[in-house]
Amino acid sequence: MSAPASQGEVRVFADYERDFRESCDVVVVGSGPTGSVVAHELAEAGRRVVLLEEGPPFTPGEFELEGTLSMTRTMREAGLRATRGFVMPTMQAIALGGGSLVNSAICVRPPEFVFERWCSGFDLERTTRKDLEPHFDAVGEFLGIAPTPEDVQGPRNLLFASGCDALGYSSEPIARNVRGCRGSGECFTGCRSRAKQSMDISYVPAAIRHGARVLTSVQVQRIRSDGRRAAGVEGQVVEPFSGKRSHRFRIDADVVVLAAGCVATPVLLHHSGELANRSGQAGRNLQFHPGVAVMGIFPEPTHPQFGATQGYQSLEFLPDGFKLETLWAPPGVMAVRLPGLGLEYKRHLARISHCAVWDAIVSCNRSLGRVVPRRGRLDPVLHYDVHPEDVKIFQHAAWVLAEILFAAGAKRILPGIHGVPDVLHSLEEAEVVRRGEMRASQFVSAGNHVFSTTRMHGDPARGVVDELGRCHDFDNLYIADTGIFPQCTSVNPMYTGMALAHRTAQALVERT
Amino acid sequence: MGLWLALAALLALGLRRVFVGYPGPGLACLAPREAALVAAASEAMFPTGGEIPESGPDAGVPAFLDRYVATVPPQVRLLMRLLFFLVEHATLVFPGPAPRGWRRFSALEHGQRIAVLDGWRTSRLFPRRLVFTSLRAMLTMGYFADPAVLRRIGLAPFAVDSPVCEADLLYPPIGRPRSEIRYGPADLTPPSDGTPLRLDGPLHPDYRGGAQ
Numbered sequence: 054m055s056a057p058a059s060q061g062e063v064r065v066f067a068d069y070e071r072d073f074r075e076s077c078d079v080v081v082v083g084s085g086p087t088g089s090v091v092a093h094e095l096a097e098a099g100r101r102v103v104l105l106e107e108g109p110p111f112t113p114g115e116f117e118l119e120g121t122l123s124m125t126r127t128m129r130e131a132g133l134r135a136t137r138g139f140v141m142p143t144m145q146a147i148a149l150g151g152g153s154l155v156n157s158a159i160c161v162r163p164p165e166f167v168f169e170r171w172c173s174g175f176d177l178e179r180t181t182r183k184d185l186e187p188h189f190d191a192v193g194e195f196l197g198i199a200p201t202p203e204d205v206q207g208p209r210n211l212l213f214a215s216g217c218d219a220l221g222y223s224s225e226p227i228a229r230n231v232r233g234c235r236g237s238g239e240c241f242t243g244c245r246s247r248a249k250q251s252m253d254i255s256y257v258p259a260a261i262r263h264g265a266r267v268l269t270s271v272q273v274q275r276i277r278s279d280g281r282r283a284a285g286v287e288g289q290v291v292e293p294f295s296g297k298r299s300h301r302f303r304i305d306a307d308v309v310v311l312a313a314g315c316v317a318t319p320v321l322l323h324h325s326g327e328l329a330n331r332s333g334q335a336g337r338n339l340q341f342h343p344g345v346a347v348m349g350i351f352p353e354p355t356h357p358q359f360g361a362t363q364g365y366q367s368l369e370f371l372p373d374g375f376k377l378e379t380l381w382a383p384p385g386v387m388a389v390r391l392p393g394l395g396l397e398y399k400r401h402l403a404r405i406s407h408c409a410v411w412d413a414i415v416s417c418n419r420s421l422g423r424v425v426p427r428r429g430r431l432d433p434v435l436h437y438d439v440h441p442e443d444v445k446i447f448q449h450a451a452w453v454l455a456e457i458l459f460a461a462g463a464k465r466i467l468p469g470i471h472g473v474p475d476v477l478h479s480l481e482e483a484e485v486v487r488r489g490e491m492r493a494s495q496f497v498s499a500g501n502h503v504f505s506t507t508r509m510h511g512d513p514a515r516g517v518v519d520e521l522g523r524c525h526d527f528d529n530l531y532i533a534d535t536g537i538f539p540q541c542t543s544v545n546p547m548y549t550g551m552a553l554a555h556r557t558a559q560a561l562v563e564r565t
Numbered sequence: 566m567g568l569w570l571a572l573a574a575l576l577a578l579g580l581r582r583v584f585v586g587y588p589g590p591g592l593a594c595l596a597p598r599e600a601a602l603v604a605a606a607s608e609a610m611f612p613t614g615g616e617i618p619e620s621g622p623d624a625g626v627p628a629f630l631d632r633y634v635a636t637v638p639p640q641v642r643l644l645m646r647l648l649f650f651l652v653e654h655a656t657l658v659f660p661g662p663a664p665r666g667w668r669r670f671s672a673l674e675h676g677q678r679i680a681v682l683d684g685w686r687t688s689r690l691f692p693r694r695l696v697f698t699s700l701r702a703m704l705t706m707g708y709f710a711d712p713a714v715l716r717r718i719g720l721a722p723f724a725v726d727s728p729v730c731e732a733d734l735l736y737p738p739i740g741r742p743r744s745e746i747r748y749g750p751a752d753l754t755p756p757s758d759g760t761p762l763r764l765d766g767p768l769h770p771d772y773r774g775g776a777q
Contacts, residue, residue: 063735067742110736113727118769121633121706131637133644140695149736204761233757237725245725246757254732261735293739296638356764358720384720385709389702394686395679396615402708403616406719471694494691497698 060101061261065109066270069290072301077103077266078565080286080306082273082321085151086547087533087554088312089256090192094558096263100565103304104265105286107272108147109293110253111154116243120383123242126294127155129432136422136437136500139493141343143435143500145314149269150253153547156501157240157363158229158249159378160198161544162189164371175539176511179520188552188559195259196230196250198548205236207360209409212351213379214365216461222453224367227378230255231361238381240362271302272431276309276325276530283309283328283530308529308565310522312554315339315503315536316424320433322507322517323426329524335507335517339422339437340541341500345447346380346412347454348390349463354406357381370453371543374446375413377454390497392467392475401467411457413450414502416543417443424506437500439493447496452487456480471495502546507536522557533557587671592631599634599646601671602653603627603704609678610704617717621704624714629707648699656681712772721772723762728754 081092084106092104108127117123124132129145136143146152168182192198201210206226217224230250237246247254261267274288285305289298311318319336322328329335360381367377381387387410391401422437439447451468455477458466465478468486472495477483510516513525518537524530533554535546542549587597595603607621614620621627634645653670660666661677670681685697708714715721733748767773 063743065737065739065741065743067737067740109739110732112733112736112738115739118722118771119706119710121703121710122636125633125636131641133637133641140691202759205759233759235725235757235759236761237723239722239725245727247728247730248757248759253736254730258731258735294636354719356719358722359762359764383709384715384718385706388705388709389698394610394682395612399611399615399617403718 060264060266063110063261063267064269066290066293069270069300074303074305075103075266076305077101078306079103079308079310079561080105080304081310081312082286083151083312083314083317083534084149084252084257084267085146085312085314085534086153086252087535087550088310089150089252089260090551090554091310091312091533091558091561092265093256093260093263094555095561096260096265098562100562102260102265103306104257104260104267105271105273105304106149106151106267106269107291108149109269110149111243113243113245113247116245118239118242118383120242120386123155123383127243134432134435136435138422138436138438139343139498141341141437141498141500143341143503145316148253149257149267150251151314153230153249153251154243154253155241156547158231158251159363159366159545160193160196160228160230160548161366163542163544163549164368166372167543171539175509175516177509177520177539178511180509185549185552185556188555189548191555192548192551196255197232198228198230200226200228201231201234201361201364202226205234205361206364207236207238207357208355209357209381210360210364210379212355212409212461213411213457216457217367217369219460220456222367222369222457224365224369227361227364227366229361234361236360238358238360238362241382272298273313273321274324274431276311276321276328277303278325278328278527278530281526282528285309308531308561310531310533310557310561312533314534315506316433316435317431318532318534318536319424319506320426320431324431329517329526329530331526332514332517334510334515336424336426337421338505338508339424339435340420340504341417341422341437342414342502342541343417343439343447343498343500344412344414345375345450345454345496345498346390346410346469347451347458348408348410348467348469349458349461350404350465350467351407351409351461351463355409357406357408358384368544370413370450373449374416374443374543375450376544377411377413377450377457380410380412390467390469392469409458409461409463411454413454414545415443415446415450416541417446418540419443444491444493447493447498448487448491452483455483455486459483469497502535502541504535504538504541504546507532508539509537510539521560522553531557531561592627594635595627595631598653598671599649600627600631602649603630605671605673605678606652606682606700607704607707609675609682610701611708612675617714619711619714619717621708624708624711626704626707629710630703633703633707645703648696651696652685652700713774715772716768716774722769724767724769725762728756730756
């Protein structure tokens, strides 16, 4: 056995020379936005914390600017994970800082009606927006969450605002966990400016300052338990990128907090002998915010490579089931949605410098799926089907996006919907988007907001955790990722997950 | 006996059409038939000329995909290989346009390849469209990985300074031990001040053309 890690340090793959065993007050599995908050709050309160992360820490020199290679390095299954049923890519990061390293830093508080729905539908009493405001405030202050400044919006974001203005729809700069954005539009491949306050450069270093031990390149494979108590976790060291497994480790802890993500956490419970799953709900109720995007081509260059990756949004249609936002990604990723072949395809590619892509994230509360673990593997099968009523929201959202694009001055739009003409030149032509009944498979979608696979519920027979994230079946096993959301948030989920994690951490501080 | 010989001859002919007779060698990871398919598909998707002069092979798409396939997890690699196999050999069952459409994809003429890919793209069957979307996604990302193509359409990434922050004092380069952490407290620099990048500012060094 090697010596235990000393207080306040990071271990990386090259540091592990043999099997090891350590102990702590609290072990946190997963260093994404929620796990990092829990680790920091508990370390700051003087608890002995070990934070475990399967991926490595990245520094700017290691960011790949090319989208495919970036995903290969920072995402599980090389970024090619997809649901079955309604086939849709869904990504999960594998890096210190989790998804915060490669997301666009959007921080939105859900409207009150989301929490009212949660409380009334899931027997919750202390999860109103008012209950969570102090936790939102604490996280917001720590990360410097603020609206995106005008001077780094760039034309493609500002065009969205002008289109919304022309139609009388509300819009606003997106609040983000960013300090000193320069508008490089590279949020999805890692912020070279170090402006994005991803967890690896914000909460994790702060947790280390307070004595947390951070072990990277370690894969938790099982939760150890003794009766109704979790005793710790065990697993193996994994080589970055290859995933090759080597030394074994074991962490003994008084409290175990799972923040491995909505997909991995139920798999971990399953591989630990259906732990904390007397309700049978672990892995069920899988929800997404499928995205619907429409591209517009403008007469003047939009210089889309400049500007905040996602700088503007509209919450106007939240009651209708979707949120609108601007979008940019590596050019190769954006180009995938263009129509045509051969020289026609090249014509479209050459106009990307004149484009703006805006998307809607859809609250598919009627559409459910499940996480199906596979023997000996931590990457499960994801089944997901879109309810026909939710497809109607796709259509409505695509129509509104078309409206805004034309109102902003687009000369043509590319809806990217099978069965609809590749190019539409007017709002009249765009009527086809909202007319008639469509199938989900006609839409090219992606779903990177994932929820509810270990949902909170006041009734232990109908949910996995209580309002504070504690597993109903266990005294000292907590879950702090988006799996505990009773339903989708209707807005980008990171901020809500962090606020709930902050509340869980405070409850643990009081308890331990 | 004659019947058996005829069947064996047919089988041998069939196997030859599937596996044998590729003109070039494979690449580091891609087998000869996979390399031929990728080259043919990238030529069809991005032919020479048009508003971006570089063709798919000019832009190094086959070499890019060779590297890409080598880096993905084994299960994903298998799926990619199945996809290549399917596209390359589907025309032996569902032929491309005449004349001589009953050949492997990589052996078809340029116009025939376009027609075959368009059939995948516009199919009423979702799985067929999915095959096309997956193939085109890989080819497109390979095409846009070429700095010359990105420069041509004005989307090459900017040069961006990376300030040295507290995290840089904690993490070594990936795969290296902590003793190789590059920075100490004296190396810390002020954080980004939020000065917007300039559209006419310098490009990332890897994306600068020879003239710059």
